[in-house]
Amino acid sequence: MSIPADLKYTREHEWIKDNADGTVTVGITDFAQGELGDIVFVELEPEGTDFSQDDTFGTVEAVKTVSDLYAPVDGEIVEINEALEDEPELVNDDPYGEGWMVKIKLSEASQLEDLLSAEEYEEVIA
Template identity: 60%
Template sequence: MSFDVPSDRRYLESHEWALETNGTVRVGITDFAQDELGDVVFVELPDEGESVTQEGEFGIVESIKAVSDLYAPVAGEVVAVNEALFDAPELVNGDPFGEGWMLEIDPDDAAELEELLSAAEYEDQIA
């Protein structure tokens, strides 16, 4: 099976993606992750203003099959949360790289993104 892995992002081995835009880092889970989870029924996310650490837990995603922890790709302050997911968690399944994004982080050190997997490295991991 082939999964969408956009080349404009970086990836964690735990299946989160990170996209730098205008100085912040938008975060979500990958197409592979949402497929493995099945139908997402609940997402728990931090509040704006909370701090996250690189590879530290920031929330959970719950599906009909499993509950999975979510990990931050970079350390920093949460500056936006996708509140649409609270009423429509299925957006994570339908559009994991778009409408299903989870949060935005103002990174303490944007260079942390370079430590993450490239799209090609992530594709190798899930192959």
């Protein structure tokens, strides 16, 4: 199981990459996709959607369950990974790469400081 050290994490199993341009890229962790199993559908809120930290920004449907996706920060969706519409299995195959979900324009950059480090996330899933 992979937990890249250069990312931030949430207790709800989202990963966050700071793009250093006022946006972050968000997806679900390798642990989360493994727990869900084969992902068959990803539904994301559209570009332009504003939300607060911990609001739901979409769902992931696996063969046996549906799981909500929670916003790690306040912001606005500025891009969604449209490839997931036709290839939801990208989340299983490459959760930290081609399986990313949304890009969010941050409202409050300081919220990134409150997210978990790789080491802290590893303790959560231990």
